[in-house]
Amino acid sequence: MPITAFSEERFPLRIAFGTSGGPERRTDIVRLSTGFETRNQRFARSVRRYDAGSGLKSLADLSLILDFFEAMRGRLTGFRFRDPLDNASSRFGNPVSALDQAIGTGDGETTSFSLSKTYGSGEGAYVRPIEKPVAGTVRVAVDGAEIAAGFAVDSLTGTLAFDAPPAVGAAITAGFQFDVPVRFDTDQLSINVAAFEAGDIPVIQLIEIRP
Known part of the structure; x- marks a missing residue:
């Protein structure tokens, strides 16, 4: 069965609105002998990164993320994500x-x-x-x-x-x-239920892509 590179399915909203993250840019800075500096922007567009782990509130959320991760095949398939601040x-x-x-x-x-x-x-x-x-x-x-x-x-x-x-x-x-087109930035979810119940929230990175 062929797998598409992008799915129009949206990341679970109740988890998305609790995530952290935002735009990232890459700037090269060179300090000159005169004390001045030159700055060069490497990318014309910013790239947004998010941590979906911060949006997890319950074991039900954890299970939902696991299902979604498997459906997207880890980093393979992109999907829609609702930025909680800029949408x-x-x-x-x-x-x-x-x-x-x-x-x-x-x-x-x-x-x-x-x-x-x-x-x-x-x-x-x-x-x-x-x-x-x-x-x-x-x-x-x-x-x-x-x-x-x-x-x-x-x-x-x-x-x-x-x-x-x-x-x-x-x-x-x-x-x-x-929505923002993103994908998981990992091919492995390391989840410890006991640690989660004790307050140790897993890091689940998402990164913006060009669909």
Whole structure:
């Protein structure tokens, strides 16, 4: 039976909301003889890492993780993960709006746009591609007016496709919830039930991937 490299199944939510982790970047720093330093960013995109062990509250959770780990074949298969802090186009605690994120400008020809989320502002802003939006949560606006039809969203890739190209100069914005594509960063789960009951929580690493 062939195994796919990515499953659209989501990591158990009740455990995900108790996990710890966040974005990681790699920066090379060289100290010069003058005392100044040069810094070089090795990766254009940040990579998110999480510890799912911190979300385990009971033996039932432990059993659920074991089942999920086996279903994903350890590191083999990627899956969706809901980041407890960063899972929507809006600021934390605010509802999703069709005006949340600018994703493009109409040119009268282009019909497909990629969902993204921008962090910061100006030239130094970081634009993060969103490849796993949650189906049914995407809201779209053209020139500030929300539309309810005339477009389709691919929840597998994060591509927004219009039936007809937006007019030249039209601002395309969108709001959405999204998951992070991750995989287990280990092929072995070392679980000791007695130790867990005594408060020793296992480390279960997850790492973001490109699906």
